[in-house]
Amino acid sequence: SQQGEEDPQALSIQEGENATMNCSYKTSINNLQWYRQNSGRGLVHLILIRSNEREKHSGRLRVTLDTSKKSSSLLITASRAADTASYFCATDVKISSNTGKLIFGQGTTLQVKP
Amino acid sequence: DVKVTQSSRYLVKRTGEKVFLECVQDMDHENMFWYRQDPGLGLRLIYFSYDVKMKEKGDIPEGYSVSREKKERFSLILESASTNQTSMYLCASSLWSGGTSYTFGSGTRLTVV
Numbered sequence: 001s002q003q004g005e006e007d008p009q010a011l012s013i014q015e016g017e018n019a020t021m022n023c024s025y026k027t028s029i030n031n032l033q034w035y036r037q038n039s040g041r042g043l044v045h046l047i048l049i050r051s052n053e054r055e056k057h058s059g060r061l062r063v064t065l066d067t068s069k070k071s072s073s074l075l076i077t078a079s080r081a082a083d084t085a086s087y088f089c090a091t092d093v094k095i096s097s098n099t100g101k102l103i104f105g106q107g108t109t110l111q112v113k114p
Numbered sequence: 115d116v117k118v119t120q121s122s123r124y125l126v127k128r129t130g131e132k133v134f135l136e137c138v139q140d141m142d143h144e145n146m147f148w149y150r151q152d153p154g155l156g157l158r159l160i161y162f163s164y165d166v167k168m169k170e171k172g173d174i175p176e177g178y179s180v181s182r183e184k185k186e187r188f189s190l191i192l193e194s195a196s197t198n199q200t201s202m203y204l205c206a207s208s209l210w211s212g213g214t215s216y217t218f219g220s221g222t223r224l225t226v227v
Contacts (some may be wrong), residue, residue: 031213042118042204050213067191088156092213099164101172102216103145106156
């Protein structure tokens with residue numbers, strides 16, 4: 001079963017606006033990661049936030065994590081047409097003392113109109 | 115930069131064929147993973163491996179097997195391809211488990227006819 005649920009499934013905004021995507025998950029995690037996928041290509045890692053962190057920034061990206069609510073959000077500020085892509089959250093779930101696996105949500109498709 | 119290379123970008127196979135999808139990474143990563151991606155279902159984990167000759171079932175292993183004879187290579191095998199295995203297959207690797215990001219290949223779009 002899927003760990004994460006993302007909201008919204010699709011988002012369309014104008015260039016320059018901010019885009020916010022949300023992710024909820026069900027079980028305890030080691031960390032939560034966000035990935036980007038351009039159409040028909042592989043995923044590219046954007047940012048990782050550990051379970052003991054609450055907020056993290058990377059350039060125009062801001063990620064928050066609320067472990068009490070089992071939720072995370074990704075904010076892209078001052079969006080550009082090149083940000084058009086699908087964005088996935090992924091939770092790193094512990095399997096044993098030294099192994100884990102990433103479980104992905106279904107993704108949010110972002111369209112940024114020029 | 116770490117590179118994960120999948121041998122084929124597009125593949126068309128017939129029902130019942132044995133299909134091999136190859137994945138190679140060049141940065142000595144311990145862990146390797148195979149996912150499939152379908153519209154509306156996101157990425158689902160098929161198999162993963164955290165060491166040479168080791169393999170673990172993911173969430174949807176039925177109809178698949180894997181092989182990891184060398185650290186850098188992780189092969190996904192469809193024993194007898196079926197039309198419901200038509201999908202995008204993504205290989206990924208990571209340095210170790212629990213706390214590192216994954217590097218993905220570009221994907222193999224497999225069509226079974």
